[in-house]
Amino acid sequence: MSEADDEVLGLLASAVAVRPPDSLLDGIVDAARGSRPSGQAIESLGGGRKANPAEAFVQTVDEFAALLTAADGGAIVEPYGWSVTQLVAHLVEVDLYLGRQLGLWEHEIDESLEADHLALTEGAVRAAVRADFADTVARWQQVSGDLCAHISSLDTEAMRRRIKFHMLDTRISTVLVVRIFEVWTHIEDLCRALRRDAPPLDAARLHLMTGVAVAAIPLGMLLGKLDDGGHTARIVLTGRGGGVWNQSLRLGADPGEPSVTIVADAIEFCRLAAQRIAPVDLSAEVEGSMDLALDVLRGASVFAA
């Protein structure tokens, strides 16, 4: 039978439709969950696989480094209007800051700016206006290489250690996922500037990012002074790296019955979290209160600020 025949035959089948016994659904849902737990994606989308944050961070840094070999240091990278050289200088500064927080080296910062990721690197970015591209890249490779070597040496216990990062008390593993997020976002920015496709992010790495982005929503809502109302949101992120989360919108609270369901593509949601897509521009399906959904999406996008 052809696909066209299947369409006709599907309609024929609907002519003999009969509602099945009510008891059938529960057994089907139980059998389905038994074969793949609720909330776990299928294998091809990364379900059941967990990326190691340290390896994932090093891999993402390597991908950024590979792009620089073909880059023009003077090309302008949006959304900040930096040159590629300035973008690399920004990363040097962020890596120096992370190494400082990990206790790897001394590095002087303006502590009044520590909570603000962009402000903290603004001086270095400005100074890089006239910097030589090759020298800046060499400097970043040296700092980043030292940082990656240290991170690669951390065992599971060390990855659980908490450090302060932009004033937040967080596990090192979480900080690394935040950094993966940042470097991936810059990879996408850089690829747009270079008019080339960004290297695809594997599902397991993307799942680390979506997990952190969803978990950060309550903090984002708090920082954004958005009313959480004690609600829980069901976040369904589709495609590679996706999953299902019942996320309490109040920091530290246990999730309850969801008041709103938001369905969006996992990569698009990451772009929202990285402030590369505005909440109103995200293509999402909402079940429940639209106002609450928009606040949740605004909270998700505070993450990158």
Place this chain on the structure above:
Amino acid sequence: MTMTIVRSVKAVSPTGPTDVSLVARMAVGDDRALQTIYERYSPMVYGLARRVTASTAHAEEITQEVFVYIWQNPDRFDAERGTLRAFLGALTHRRAVDEVRRNSRRTAREDRVGSDATNLDLFEIGDDFERSQTAERVRAAVSSLPEQQREAVMLAYFGGCTFRQVAERLGIPEGTAKSRLRLGLGKLAVLLEGLT
């Protein structure tokens, strides 16, 4: 349940999320999407399985297998190649025909199928308004087919018969059975345009 696209802040279809969206949701583990798909298509799956196997027990078993299969393998559904209804219908039909062919009481059953398979009133149709309208249009289309084509389509599809079995039952060559089926399906496709 109201579905809204945030980008345009307006209501989508009041019938709920699209099948494509629901399958994408199932793929990342959303069992609520499975339940919505079940609500939407279980009457078709169960009704077809019951019609072909003439057994409520087998129909229940097949219905469970079909919905657990789509949960386990949502990536097998390709919206570019057809609708979810066609995909689930084909899956159900294949499974039901396998069941019939495995059934040790097949000979006795075939006698019954031979007399009943062409009768669209054998089972009641669903009570959902939209499904009833679809069903009525399909039944009218099937009724309008020339008798010979109608018999071939009904025996092959609802009777679960092979081309050879259709030919034997109707006392015609196998090639003629095939061409009657092809002609019948072709006419139905034209008559049902807009529903597919």
